[in-house]
Amino acid sequence: MTKILDRTDQWARLSSFRWLMGLYAENHVKLEKLFAPAQRAPGTYFSQGSDGLIVRADVLEQHRFTTELRLTYTVEDPETGTLDPSAFIRAYRDAHQAEATHCRAGRNWQDAIGMFPPPEKMIDHRLRMNIFLGKWLDYLASQGHAADSFDASPLHEASVA
Template structure:
């Protein structure tokens, strides 16, 4: 005689790592639909809607299977002189995934969670960064940014010295 299994046992469960890989694939679809970065040459591009919040996409490096990108608003942080918010992305052409490597200049995962974090903390940190990217890409699409609004732009000027350093000099 067969026994009925509880519903929980019949529904497959996705782990945090599987969820993260799903986010990478979802972000690839969103970014590709939005800006088609795999076809862009190295350089800077700006998407402008006339609302004063231009979006900058910098194609930093191109490799055979990956493209290194920075997505930011065309604004600079008054303290650091760097674009903020920024998301540094790695687009994997062959795997059709986009990974957010870090979200702020000089703040790589080692700066945020330490040199030897437990694996669960690394996955949690990556989940947060890539969830942020997915929401940001969705927002940009809803605002009307896309391939049609993307234009080549001059690179950002060299970062200025922080205001605190200027005040000391």
């Protein structure tokens, strides 16, 4: 009986990992349609949606096969003064995957799951972050944000201040 339960646990972990990899692939497609990060130079870009909120996308680094960026609104958290919510994303051009490496929605990942979490807890946390990212990208697209709506113009920056 123990062997059957061990095998079931093993399949559950494997399917969670497969689901996570699927989310990364879906998020890559959504991110490419929304922002096309591979075509952007490092810098800050803005887009205003039909909800009136301004989305800020910071291309932090462009590497040979990856782009690192942060997506956020231009809304400051009243307690910390940081832009919140925000998602830090690593897009892998060669693998066609995009992962939320960490999200700032009130807490850091260490506060949420501890410094040395077991692998299952880390996969679960990554699943939750990337489900959030996928839903947020869907919402942004529904509000009219698209690759051609993001602009680096100072006009947007003036409306942020």
